[in-house]
Amino acid sequence: MERPRARVAIVGATGYTGAELLRLLLQHPSVTVTALYAREKLTPRVSTVLPALTGLCDLPIEPFDADDVARRADVAFCALPHGASIACVEALLARGLRVLDLSADFRLRDASVYKTWYGAEHAAPARLPEAVYGLPELHREKIRATRLVAVPGCYPTASTLPLLPLLAAGMVRPERIVIHALSGVSGAGRTPAPSTHFPETGEGARNYKVAGTHRHTPEIEQVLGDVIGAAPTVTFTPTLAPMTRGILSTQYADLAREGVTVEAMVAEARRYFAGSPSVAVLDPGVLPDTLWVRGSNRAMVGYAVDARAGRVVAMGVIDNLVKGASGQAVQCMNLMLGEDEGEGLRGAGMFP
Numbered sequence: 001m002e003r004p005r006a007r008v009a010i011v012g013a014t015g016y017t018g019a020e021l022l023r024l025l026l027q028h029p030s031v032t033v034t035a036l037y038a039r040e041k042l043t044p045r046v047s048t049v050l051p052a053l054t055g056l057c058d059l060p061i062e063p064f065d066a067d068d069v070a071r072r073a074d075v076a077f078c079a080l081p082h083g084a085s086i087a088c089v090e091a092l093l094a095r096g097l098r099v100l101d102l103s104a105d106f107r108l109r110d111a112s113v114y115k116t117w118y119g120a121e122h123a124a125p126a127r128l129p130e131a132v133y134g135l136p137e138l139h140r141e142k143i144r145a146t147r148l149v150a151v152p153g154c155y156p157t158a159s160t161l162p163l164l165p166l167l168a169a170g171m172v173r174p175e176r177i178v179i180h181a182l183s184g185v186s187g188a189g190r191t192p193a194p195s196t197h198f199p200e201t202g203e204g205a206r207n208y209k210v211a212g213t214h215r216h217t218p219e220i221e222q223v224l225g226d227v228i229g230a231a232p233t234v235t236f237t238p239t240l241a242p243m244t245r246g247i248l249s250t251q252y253a254d255l256a257r258e259g260v261t262v263e264a265m266v267a268e269a270r271r272y273f274a275g276s277p278s279v280a281v282l283d284p285g286v287l288p289d290t291l292w293v294r295g296s297n298r299a300m301v302g303y304a305v306d307a308r309a310g311r312v313v314a315m316g317v318i319d320n321l322v323k324g325a326s327g328q329a330v331q332c333m334n335l336m337l338g339e340d341e342g343e344g345l346r347g348a349g350m351f352p
């Protein structure tokens with residue numbers, strides 16, 4: 001007998017990740033989107049604020065009301081700014097929903113680390129032990145069993161996936177990892193700001209929040225710590241690049257011993273990601289390009305060895321709005337619902 005389709009709501013449906021969730025979920029074979037919520041952009045028809053959905057979805061955008069969500073949905077995605085998400089997630093969990101939170105509010109397990117990096121006491125620290133970090137390639141079984149997924153950040157996804165197999169196999173040392181990642185401007189969300197205005201981003205590139213000040217730094221360290229047992233300290237430099245979507249992350253780590261080859265790393269990564277529908281490991285000599293994953297839930301990882309320096313150059317590309325946010329959230333939802341992990345997410349990127 002066919003399973004009934006799960007009813008899905010999106011809170012924060014008018015933003016970039018909300019729009020991407022809608023694009024993916026409207027094509028998903030085993031769910032129905034039943035309700036959309038936002039704060040200010042309320043409208044009788046979603047296509048007023050997301051014209052790309054004209055003719056595809058006629059739902060209204062309504063003010064968030066947890067009781068209303070509970071009546072109309074089994075699963076809720078919260079695509080809200082950090083800080084604003086906590087009360088929403090709390091209210092939905094209390095009403096028995098399964099929740100996937102795209103903000104950073106439930107990603108860091110330690111409330112004091114959250115306070116240090118996000119500048120406020122966590123409003124629901126008792127929930128933190130319940131939240132599972134939604135990187136399926138690392139926590140697949142825990143995601144299947146939880147009611148609350150903290151969907152990873154875009155930089156942490158692109159920056160940790162290539163390192164996971166190498167650290168797990170002891171091929172590289174965790175002590176002096178350096179990460180440099182380029183992001184497209186949609187990573188900053190839909191609200192216009194001078195720093196993301198086209199004339200000030202269209203033809204230039206700039207670093208920001210360097211030298212251990214970007215909020216994704218402790219998240220990256222937490223993920224790597226899950227593999228090696230204790231969180232390492234990393235140097236992370238983000239760069240705003242003149243593209244709409246995409247992250248290219250390059251990680252440098254000392255080889256654990258002489259003679260570790262690219263071929264061995266690629267073979268190890270292929271073993272590690274066997275059965276992961278969203279990660280492709282590139283052949284030695286192939287360097288990943290954000291254009292190969294644009295619009296898809298795929299991550300591509302590649303490796304090179306700098307034998308002179310005794311370091312690996314590991315590389316990962318994702319679309320920040322898909323594998324870096326909404327697609328990864330849908331991947332986790334599939335696991336929570338007992339569906340095939342890649343359901344609704346199998347398409348290739350839009351090249352070029």
Ligand SMILES: NC(=O)c1ccc[n+]([C@@H]2O[C@H](COP(=O)([O-])OP(=O)(O)OC[C@H]3O[C@@H](n4cnc5c(N)ncnc54)[C@H](OP(=O)(O)O)[C@@H]3O)[C@@H](O)[C@H]2O)c1
Nearest residue numbers: 012014015016017038039040041080082103187189190325
């Ligand atoms: N953009 C990315 O690449 C990316 C990647 C990974 C994770 N994330 C995370 O995902 C979340 C959403 O990001 P986004 O880029 O989609 O943001 P966005 O484009 O700015 O959209 C934010 C959404 O939240 C609603 N909202 C804003 N402030 C609110 C408040 N105080 N209370 C309730 N609702 C509020 C907005 O509704 P109105 O339009 O009605 O104000 C809008 O629907 C953020 O936490 C972000 O850090 C983003």
